[in-house]
Structure formats: structure tokens, C-alpha cells
Amino acid sequence: MHQLMYQLMRQLTHKLMHKRRWLFMLQLAFTLLICAFLIVPVILSMLAGLTVNYLVGIESGLTLRWVVEVWDGYRETIFASIGLSLACLAITLVLGVPAAYALARRQNRFTRAIEELLVMPVAVPGLATALALIVTYGTAGGFRTSWSFILVGHVLFTLPFMVRAVLAVLMAIDLKTLEEGAASLGASFGQRFRDIVLPNCRSGILAGSLMVVTLSMGEFNMTWLLHTPFTKTLPVGLADAYASLRLEVGSAYTLIFFVMIMPLLLALQFFATPRSKKFSVKDVS
Amino acid sequence: MQSENRRLLVLMLPAGVFFAAFFLLPMGRLFFIGGSGTLGWAAYAAIVTDRLYFGSLLSTLAVATATTLVTLVISGIAGVFLQRHRFPGNAVLVAMLTLPLAFPGVVIGFMVIMLAGRQGLIGTVTEAISGERLVFAYSMAGLFMGYVYFSIPRTILTVMAATEKLDPKLEEAARSLGASPWQVVRDVILPGLKPAFISSGAICFATAVGAFGTAFTLATRINVLPMVIYTEFTLSANIAMAAALSFVLGAITWVVLALARSAAGSTVAAAG
Amino acid sequence: MSAAGRPFSIQLKGCSKTFPDGTRALETLELDIEAGETLVFLGPSGCGKTTTLRIIAGLESPDVGGQVFFDSENVTALPIEQRNVGMVFQSYALFPNMSVAQNIGYGLRIKKHNAKAINARVSEMLEMMRIEALADRRVDQLSGGQRQRVALARALAVRPRALLLDEPLTALDAKLRDTLRLEIDTLLRSLAITTVYVTHDQAEAMALGDRIVVMDQGCVAHVGTPREIYQRPANRFVAEFIGTMNKVSGHASAGVFTCSAGTICWPQLPAGATELLFRPEDIRLAGADEPSTLSGRVAAAFFLGDRTRLFIEVGEAQPLVVESPARRSFELGEQLGLAIDVNGLLVL
Numbered sequence: 069m070h071q072l073m074y075q076l077m078r079q080l081t082h083k084l085m086h087k088r089r090w091l092f093m094l095q096l097a098f099t100l101l102i103c104a105f106l107i108v109p110v111i112l113s114m115l116a117g118l119t120v121n122y123l124v125g126i127e128s129g130l131t132l133r134w135v136v137e138v139w140d141g142y143r144e145t146i147f148a149s150i151g152l153s154l155a156c157l158a159i160t161l162v163l164g165v166p167a168a169y170a171l172a173r174r175q176n177r178f179t180r181a182i183e184e185l186l187v188m189p190v191a192v193p194g195l196a197t198a199l200a201l202i203v204t205y206g207t208a209g210g211f212r213t214s215w216s217f218i219l220v221g222h223v224l225f226t227l228p229f230m231v232r233a234v235l236a237v238l239m240a241i242d243l244k245t246l247e248e249g250a251a252s253l254g255a256s257f258g259q260r261f262r263d264i265v266l267p268n269c270r271s272g273i274l275a276g277s278l279m280v281v282t283l284s285m286g287e288f289n290m291t292w293l294l295h296t297p298f299t300k301t302l303p304v305g306l307a308d309a310y311a312s313l314r315l316e317v318g319s320a321y322t323l324i325f326f327v328m329i330m331p332l333l334l335a336l337q338f339f340a341t342p343r344s345k346k347f348s349v350k351d352v353s
Numbered sequence: 354m355q356s357e358n359r360r361l362l363v364l365m366l367p368a369g370v371f372f373a374a375f376f377l378l379p380m381g382r383l384f385f386i387g388g389s390g391t392l393g394w395a396a397y398a399a400i401v402t403d404r405l406y407f408g409s410l411l412s413t414l415a416v417a418t419a420t421t422l423v424t425l426v427i428s429g430i431a432g433v434f435l436q437r438h439r440f441p442g443n444a445v446l447v448a449m450l451t452l453p454l455a456f457p458g459v460v461i462g463f464m465v466i467m468l469a470g471r472q473g474l475i476g477t478v479t480e481a482i483s484g485e486r487l488v489f490a491y492s493m494a495g496l497f498m499g500y501v502y503f504s505i506p507r508t509i510l511t512v513m514a515a516t517e518k519l520d521p522k523l524e525e526a527a528r529s530l531g532a533s534p535w536q537v538v539r540d541v542i543l544p545g546l547k548p549a550f551i552s553s554g555a556i557c558f559a560t561a562v563g564a565f566g567t568a569f570t571l572a573t574r575i576n577v578l579p580m581v582i583y584t585e586f587t588l589s590a591n592i593a594m595a596a597a598l599s600f601v602l603g604a605i606t607w608v609v610l611a612l613a614r615s616a617a618g619s620t621v622a623a624a625g
Numbered sequence: 626m627s628a629a630g631r632p633f634s635i636q637l638k639g640c641s642k643t644f645p646d647g648t649r650a651l652e653t654l655e656l657d658i659e660a661g662e663t664l665v666f667l668g669p670s671g672c673g674k675t676t677t678l679r680i681i682a683g684l685e686s687p688d689v690g691g692q693v694f695f696d697s698e699n700v701t702a703l704p705i706e707q708r709n710v711g712m713v714f715q716s717y718a719l720f721p722n723m724s725v726a727q728n729i730g731y732g733l734r735i736k737k738h739n740a741k742a743i744n745a746r747v748s749e750m751l752e753m754m755r756i757e758a759l760a761d762r763r764v765d766q767l768s769g770g771q772r773q774r775v776a777l778a779r780a781l782a783v784r785p786r787a788l789l790l791d792e793p794l795t796a797l798d799a800k801l802r803d804t805l806r807l808e809i810d811t812l813l814r815s816l817a818i819t820t821v822y823v824t825h826d827q828a829e830a831m832a833l834g835d836r837i838v839v840m841d842q843g844c845v846a847h848v849g850t851p852r853e854i855y856q857r858p859a860n861r862f863v864a865e866f867i868g869t870m871n872k873v874s875g876h877a878s879a880g881v882f883t884c885s886a887g888t889i890c891w892p893q894l895p896a897g898a899t900e901l902l903f904r905p906e907d908i909r910l911a912g913a914d915e916p917s918t919l920s921g922r923v924a925a926a927f928f929l930g931d932r933t934r935l936f937i938e939v940g941e942a943q944p945l946v947v948e949s950p951a952r953r954s955f956e957l958g959e960q961l962g963l964a965i966d967v968n969g970l971l972v973l
Binding site for chain 1: 360372378410460502565579603
């Protein structure tokens with residue numbers, strides 16, 4: 069730790085000698101302030117979830133009782149979110165990978181239109197999509213009250229990300245010639261898909277999968293409207309907790325959410341660094 | 354080859370059918386429901402004719418605009434800075450700035466409460482300084498802060514990627530002609546980043562317009578369009594109005610994002 | 626070397642190709658390729674040579690009415706997976722997710738040969754191409770020349786009945802191209818496999834082809850051996866596309882052709898000929914005691930090391946290209962006498 073600080077100071081002073089010092093320091097200070105703005109509440113809420121009494125502060129001691137309370141009351145929502153995101157992943161793989169292949173093989177007006185269409189549930193607010201689903205299928209009793217209803221919303225929202233990720237990788241290789249090469253050696257379509265296409269879009273599938281799982285875990289706007297008291301996900305539980313329970317419990321719940329989603333976000337960042345040309349996290353927005 | 358065309362069509366079919374059944378059809382139905390209420394098709398005009406709805410539309414657009422402007426300034430400064438200067442800890446800062454990317458609006462709302470709520474950090478600080486607790490989480494100011502919170506991670510990556518592509522030779526040329534650092538920024542860097550600003554600004558705007566979770570968490574005093582739609586649906590059971598308003602909301606965000614995409618060419622989302 | 630199966634002959638009957646967007650890539654073509662011969666398609670880009678190759682391969686279908694036969698079997702309706710041809714693509718199309726050995730063995734794996742047979746055959750191919758050391762390398766670690774060899778090995782491993790090569794050397798630099806051209810030539814001669822080779826490089830075509838098909842804008846301009854194509858081109862396009870061609874214009878009467886550069890006596894001169902064509906190697910500087918038929922002034926002289934290339938101004942639209950092996954140097958504007966070998970004269 070001290071090593072790092074020392075290194076940092078040395079580098080900074082080195083820079084100060086050669087750059088406009090005030091400009092650099094000013095920008096650095098600004099950036100640090102913004103980082104603080106984003107990170108401090110996260111840390112505060114994580115702490116609050118572990119503090120005996122938030123009003124008193126950290127002097128009141130650390131405890132896990134809030135976390136336990138959340139677990140006792142809301143553990144179904146945690147399992148539900150995990151299960152839902154895995155199911156969402158499975159469906160987007162089955163729907164999305166073949167679709168991405170088809171879009172990669174043909175690049176014409178028709179396929180571009182399809183790409184545009186697929187993106188629409190992402191461009192349109194989740195509220196509107198959910199409302200549309202409700203007015204159309206709200207009366208189909210069994211469907212409306214089941215997990216599949218929420219799953220449908222999640223798949224609509226995450227499918228374009230899977231398609232995009234796989235499509236990006238497929239477009240970077242000369243898919244047509246590779247397939248012709250395999251065909252010239254006697255491979256049928258199924259064999260080509262298994263031996264050539266799938267192995268070569270592995271990185272796209274991985275990136276897409278991470279994206280889908282992360283987005284599904286964090287989806288709220290649609291899920292809030294689509295849920296019933298028996299089909300609650302983690303974000304929905306969070307909204308409940310914030311409204312009705314004390315701050316420490318809400319914070320503990322948020323802590324659990326962070327613990328679940330941080331590894332995914334870090335994996336996403338690591339796997340697709342922002343400054344690389346590969347499919348990048350900015351496409352999440 | 355025809356067999357290939359057939360095969361590709363079959364491959365697209367599952368996704369296509371799913372999409373048609375669960376998005377196109379419902380959207381169509383939403384459109385018609387919107388015109389089936391007591392006002393009939395005039396419901397679609399209600400967003401400008403009715404005082405309440407128009408007011409919420411204006412506040413929504415206002416907060417979205419403010420968010421966009423502030424976010425672009427912040428991301429511009431921080432993004433260019435981080436991309437241009439390599440120092441130990443740079444990657445850590447970038448990671449910190451992009452971490453909130455997948456937080457749902459409800460969590461963002463909670464972050465706002467952590468900062469500006471009744472027991473918030475800002476309140477504690479202002480109390481220590483001036484004796485008055487500053488609490489603004491449950492007002493438009495709090496919403497604005499929340500929107501900026503989730504917009505920064507989205508825009509900063511675009512800005513950094515665009516900065517990476519800037520040709521340093523242009524800046525060197527300007528400096529060789531005597532331009533001061535500020536002039537280089539104004540005349541070379543900012544114009545070079547304009548496309549990135551436009552596209553990420555549009556994304557930011559559309560996301561803020563369609564955001565629901567944040568406003569929901571910060572409670573009902575806030576009068577933005579998504580909240581109005583929600584109350585129409587759940588409290589007033591005015592389904593037709595809710596449908597019409599949400600269809601219009603969807604149309605606004607989709608148009609803005611389509612424009613952004615034609616400028617930038619990347620997937621965009623409205624969530625928060 | 627039993628590297629290939631029994632070769633077969635290929636016939637194209639009435640094959641033309643119009644693409645969906647309306648481009649007419651190939652005009653109706655009739656072609657017989659003998660078993661075991663190496664046929665080269667030569668022409669500028671867009672002439673239809675690659676389209677023809679792809680029709681033979683089964684990657685494109687000819688327009689209605691066109692037929693492709695392997696020996697006497699009509700394969701027009703067969704897709705490439707079932708034609709058992711070995712194909713080498715311009716970009717090699719090596720599978721990035723497999724090692725060199727896996728690439729070479731892929732065709733055999735599809736045919737469900739057992740592992741031992743596959744390994745044996747792959748080793749045989751690695752040895753034939755002299756790339757044993759590369760067996761476990763990944764494709765992106767290979768140089769251009771190495772990839773080429775792997776592509777060839779992969780195509781030959783399945784014992785195809787014909788080998789189809791689509792500009793295999795175009796992606797390589799000049800020096801490497803020369804080396805590999807020689808290797809491919811040796812390989813093709815030893816394999817005795819029916820080969821169809823597409824290129825835009827004349828030197829390649831002349832070196833490798835038993836026969837050459839010169840194509841221009843979807844049509845066949847000339848089919849013949851390299852010697853025939855070079856010395857007796859069928860038409861103007863071929864004459865000017867292959868090598869360098871000199872031209873003199875004037876009028877003919879009774880075996881004497883008169884032009885601005887001089888007169889040429891040629892007993893076989895066709896009456897009414899207004900242009901004579903000949904190669905640079907059929908015209909030389911007249912010796913001191915030789916009568917010269919043409920004369921002109923030196924417009925440019927390029928010393929190329931082993932010879933000097935002269936451009937002689939004779940009053941025609943283009944200067945004549947003459948090569949001189951002499952160790953003498955030339956001055957611009959120098960008047961020179963030239964003698965023509967009438968055996969090389971062409972009227973087209």
C-alpha cells in the first residue's frame with residue numbers, strides 16, 4: 069500500500085515537472101472528485117449494511133444481523149434472480165447465436181432491418197415494453213402469473229446484446245471463405261457449424277453471456293411492472309425494502325446485490341477492456 | 354443458392370417468432386389500446402393538450418437536457434484526462450467510473466438517498482459546516498443527481514474511445530502555430546470529439562427520458578413522464594391513457610436513439 | 626506417389642453465369658479439361674476466371690442449361706460437399722481454431738476415417754510439403770508461404786479427384802512467389818492430378834499450365850498451350866495481354882509491307898494487311914554488314930543488367946521495343962538499323 073502511494077507520488081511529481089502543473093492537478097482533482105461521487109455512496113451503503121446503527125455510525129459496531137435478516141426474508145428473490153438470468157442466458161443462446169450467424173452470412177437491407185428491429189426493446193423504455201406485454205397477455209392467467217412472463221421481458225431486452233456480441237466476432241473473420249473451405253473438404257452444414265462457426269465465435273458468446281447475465285440480474289423497469297407478489301426478483305425486492313424497511317436492511321440487501329454483480333462487471337471489464345477494439349462495455353448503454 | 358437462403362431463414366425464425374409474438378404484437382396492441390379509452394385517439398394529443406401531462410413532459414425533457422449537458426462536460430473532462438495521461442492507478446479510476454454501469458435505477462435511487470437523503474452524507478457535511486442539513490434526494494434535484502450518476506459511466510467510455518482515435522498530429526500542428534492549451538482544446542479536441550458527444554449525448558438524453566426505477570425509488574413527488582404513466586396505470590387504472598403516453602414515450606426515445614445510432618453505429622439502451 | 630485418387634476429366638457444357646444483381650460474369654462457355662492436365666485460367670480481374678472455377682467446384686451454379694461433368698457423371702446438381710475436389714483459396718481459409726495438423730486432417734475426419742489412418746495421412750502430407758515442424762502450430766503463427774503449404778496439404782489429404790486453386794500465390798511477395806511457383810510445378814507434375822489454376826500473373830500461367838485459357842470480360846479469348854498462346858495468339862486481346870507486342874502499320878503489296886520505318890519482305894504476307902505484329906525477341910539490331918529492313922531513333926534505353934531494353938522511335942504510335950544483348954551503351958537519338966525475323970510476324 070505504502071509502496072503504491074510512493075510510486076504514485078513519484079510519478080505525479082515527475083509529471084508536474086513536465087506538464088502544466090496546475091492543469092494536470094486540476095483535472096486529476098476533478099476526476100478524483102467524480103470517482104468519489106460514484107464510489108462513495110456504494111461504499112457507504114455497503115458499510116451501512118454491516119453497521120449496527122447507521123445513525124450512530126461505525127462506532128456502533130459491525131454486525132451481520134442485517135444481512136441475515138435479508139437472507140431470511142428475501143432469499144427467494146436472490147435465487148429467483150440467479151435462476152432467471154441463467155434461463156435468460158439459455159434462451160438468448162438458442163435464439164441469438166443462429167440469428168447472429170444468419171445476419172453475418174447475409175448483409176443486405178433485409179438483415180439490417182432485422183438488426184434494427186431486434187434493438188427496439190432496448191431503445192424503448194422498459195416501462196413501455198412491460199405495459200405492452202401486460203395489455204396483450206395480461207388475461208392469459210397462467211402465463212401472466214408465472215416466471216415465464218418476466219423471463220420473456222428479460223429475453224427481449226438482452227437478446228440484442230447476445231446477437232451483437234456474436235455478430236461482431238463473426239464479422240471479423242471471413243466466415244464465407246472458411247465455410248467454403250470446410251465444404252470443399254466434405255463438411256455438411258451441421259458439421260461446419262459445429263467445427264468452424266461455433267469455435268470461432270467463442271469469445272463473442274462469452275462476452276454476450278456475461279452481458280446477458282449481468283443485465284438480467286439488474287433489470288428493474290420491466291420487471292417491476294411484470295411481477296406479482298409470488299414472482300419477485302432481487303431488484304424488485306430491493307424496491308420493497310427501500311420503501312418499507314430500515315436503512316440498514318435496505319443497505320444489507322444492496323450489499324448482497326453488489327456482491328453478486330461486481331464480479332460480473334469486473335469480468336466484463338477485464339474481458340472487454342474499454343480501449344480495445346473488441347465488443348466493449350460501452351455497448352451496454 | 355436457394356437452399357442456403359432457406360436455411361438462413363430457418364435459423365432466424367426462432368428469434369423472429371419470439372420477437373413478433375412478444376414485442377411487435379404487444380406494441381401494436383398498445384398503440385390501439387391507447388386510442389380506445391374515453392378520449393379516443395385524442396389521447397395521443399393529450400400529452401400536449403392536457404396541462405398535467407404537458408407539464409410532466411416538460412419536466413422530463415428539462416431534467417434530461419440538464420443531465421445530458423452536465424454529463425457531457427464531466428465525461429469530457431474526466432474522459433479525455435484519463436485517456437491522455439498514463440499514471441499508476443489510471444486503470445483503477447477507469448474501473449471505478451464504469452462500475453455503476455449495470456446498476457438498476459432502484460439502486461441508483463438508493464445511492465442518491467445515501468448521499469442526499471435524510472441521513473445522507475451531504476446532509477451530514479452541510480450540518481457540520483452551516484448547521485443546516487441539506488436534504489434534496491426526494492426532489493427534482495435528487496433525481497437530476499441520480500440521472501447524472503448513471504449517465505457518467507455510459508458516456509465516459511464513448512468519450513475515451515473517441516479520444517483514443519484522435520490524431521495527436523493535429524494538436525501538434527496547432528501548438529506549432531502558437532495555440533495555447535485552451536485553444537487547442539477548443540479548436541482541435543472538442544471538434545474532433547463532436548461525433549462522440551452527439552451520439553453519447555443522445556444516448557444520455559433518451560435514457561434519462563425513459564428512466565423509471567430512479568424516480569420510483571425517490572418517491573412520488575417527482576412529476577416525470579414515466580412516473581405519470583405508472584400512476585395512471587396502477588393507481589388510476591387508466592390503461593388507455595397509460596398506453597398512449599407510454600407509446601409516445603417509446604416513440605420519443607426510439608427516434609432520439611435511432612438518430613444517435615446513425616451517427617455512432619452502436620447499440621444503445623434506455624434503462625435506469 | 627499415390628497422393629491423389631484417379632484423376633478425372635472435367636467438361637463444362639453451355640455454362641454461363643449471371644449474378645442476382647444482374648452482372649453477367651460469364652458468357653456461355655464450352656470447355657473440356659483432360660484427366661491429369663493442368664489448365665490455367667488467365668486474365669485481368671473481372672474476366673470470369675474465378676467464377677468458372679467456382680462453377681467447377683460447386684460453389685456457384687451455372688445459369689439454367691449449363692452443365693458440369695466429371696468424367697461422364699453430371700455433377701451440376703451436386704453441392705461442393707459431394708464433389709470431392711480439393712480447393713485452395715486465395716486467402717487459404719485455414720481454420721483459426723485448429724492447429725496445422727488438425728486442419729490437414731479435417732477432411733478425413735469428416736469422412737470418418739479412424740484416428741490412426743488420419744494421423745498417418747497427415748504425417749504423409751506434412752512430409753510432402755516439408756512442414757513437419759509446423760504440425761502443432763496455430764494458424765496465426767504461420768507466415769504466408771507456410772499457410773500456402775498447409776492449404777495445399779489440406780486440399781490433397783482427402784485424395785481429391787481434381788485440384789482447384791484460386792490465385793494461391795497472389796497474396797505473397799514476389800520473391801516467395803517465384804520459389805513457391807517452382808514447388809507447385811514440381812508437385813503438380815509428380816501428382817498427375819487434374820488441376821484447374823486461376824491467376825492473373827502471366828509468368829505463373831506460362832510456367833505451370835499444360836494449357837492456358839485466356840479470358841476477357843466473361844468470354845474465352847484463346848485456349849492453347851503456352852507456346853501457342855505466346856507465338857500464335859488468336860486475337861488482338863491475347864496478343865497484347867501476353868507479353869509485349871510491337872506493331873507497325875502501313876500497306877501490303879505482293880509480299881512487301883511498307884511502313885514509315887522501312888520495308889519488310891515477307892512471302893506469306895496476306896494481301897490487304899494494314900498492321901504487322903511481332904515480339905521484341907523477333908527484332909534485333911542489324912549487324913554491321915546486314916541489310917536492315919527498318920530503322921529508327923533511340924527514344925529510351927534501360928540497362929537491365931543482363932540486357933538493354935530499347936524503345937525505338939520509328940514513326941508509329943508506339944515506339945518499338947527491342948532488346949539488345951550487346952554490351953554496348955546507347956545514346957538518345959542514335960539512329961539504328963533493325964532486322965526482323967519474318968517467322969515471328971503476325972497479322973490479327
